Amino acid sequence: MKDNIIPHDYQISKEDRQKAKNHNSFLLWFTGLSGSGKSTIANVVEQELFKQGINTYTLDGDNIRKGINNDLTFTPKDRTENIRRIAEVANLMVDAGIVTLAAFVSPYKKDRDNIKSIVKDVNFVEIYINTSVEECERRDVKGLYKKARAGEIKNMTGISAPYEAPENPDIEIKTEDVSVEQAVKQILDYIRPKLQLENE
Numbered sequence: 001m002k003d004n005i006i007p008h009d010y011q012i013s014k015e016d017r018q019k020a021k022n023h024n025s026f027l028l029w030f031t032g033l034s035g036s037g038k039s040t041i042a043n044v045v046e047q048e049l050f051k052q053g054i055n056t057y058t059l060d061g062d063n064i065r066k067g068i069n070n071d072l073t074f075t076p077k078d079r080t081e082n083i084r085r086i087a088e089v090a091n092l093m094v095d096a097g098i099v100t101l102a103a104f105v106s107p108y109k110k111d112r113d114n115i116k117s118i119v120k121d122v123n124f125v126e127i128y129i130n131t132s133v134e135e136c137e138r139r140d141v142k143g144l145y146k147k148a149r150a151g152e153i154k155n156m157t158g159i160s161a162p163y164e165a166p167e168n169p170d171i172e173i174k175t176e177d178v179s180v181e182q183a184v185k186q187i188l189d190y191i192r193p194k195l196q197l198e199n200e
C-alpha cells in the first residue's frame with residue numbers, strides 16, 4: 001500500500017518559506033517532569049520571539065492531548081505514539097517555516113531520539129528542564145503528585161513511571177538554581193545564531 005504513495009513535487013520549498021519570513025525554522029523541544037517548568041519557560045520564550053517578529057507556534061498538552069491525541073493514555077506504548085505524532089506535526093510546522101516549541105514530559109530516550117530522526121538533527125534543539133522530583137512534588141501545580149501518592153493516578157512520571165534524563169541535551173536548565181528570566185535568556189542566546197539565514 002505504502003509503495004503506491006508517490007509524492008507530488010511541490011514547487012514552494014522550506015527554504016522559500018524561510019526566506020519570505022527572513023529566519024530559519026526549527027523545533028525547540030522541552031522535556032522534563034510534570035511541574036518542572038516546561039510550559040512556563042516555553043511560554044516566555046515564545047513571547048520574546050513573537051515580539052521580534054518571528055513566526056512561532058507552541059505545541060503542548062492542551063492542544064495535543066485534548067485534540068489529535070485524545071485517544072492516548074500514559075502507558076509506555078501510548079507515550080511513544082504521543083511523541084511520534086507530535087514529532088510528525090512539528091516536522092510539518094518546521095517545514096512551513098515556523099519556529100516550533102513543544103513542551104512534553106517525553107520521558108523515554110528512544111522516543112526523543114525518534115523525534116530527532118523525524119525532524120532531523122539540525123532542526124532539533126533538546127532543552128532539558130531539570131527540576132528534581134522533590135521540587136516538582138513540592139510545587140504540585142496540578143495536584144497530580146498528591147493523587148499519584150494516593151494511588152489515584154497510575155504511571156505518574158517520577159513516582160510510578162520512569163524519567164530517563166537526557167545525557168547530552170543542547171540546553172539544560174536547573175530551575176532550582178536559575179530564574180525564569182535567566183532560563184529564557186539562556187535559550188534565546190543559544191538560538192539567536194540558528195535563526196539567521198545563511199547568506200546574511
Ligand SMILES: Nc1ncnc2c1ncn2[C@@H]1O[C@H](COP(=O)(O)OS(=O)(=O)O)[C@@H](OP(=O)(O)O)[C@H]1O
Pocket residue numbers: 033034035038039061065074078079080082083103104105106107142144153154155156157
Ligand atoms: N501519569 C502521568 N504522568 C505524567 N503526566 C501526567 C500523567 N497523567 C496526567 N499527566 C498530565 O499530562 C501531562 C503530560 O503529558 P505529555 O503528553 O507531556 O506526556 S508524555 O510526553 O506522553 O509522557 C502533564 O503535563 P505537564 O504538567 O504540563 O508536564 C500532566 O499534567
Ligand SMILES: Nc1ncnc2c1ncn2[C@@H]1O[C@H](COP(=O)(O)OP(=O)(O)O)[C@@H](O)[C@H]1O
Pocket residue numbers: 032033034035036037038039040041103139141174175176178179180183
Ligand atoms: N525557575 C523556574 N522556571 C520555571 N518555572 C518555575 C521556576 N521557579 C518556579 N517555577 C514554577 O514552577 C511551576 C512550573 O509549572 P509548569 O510550567 O506548568 O511546568 P510543566 O509545564 O513542566 O508541567 C510554575 O508554577 C512556575 O511558576
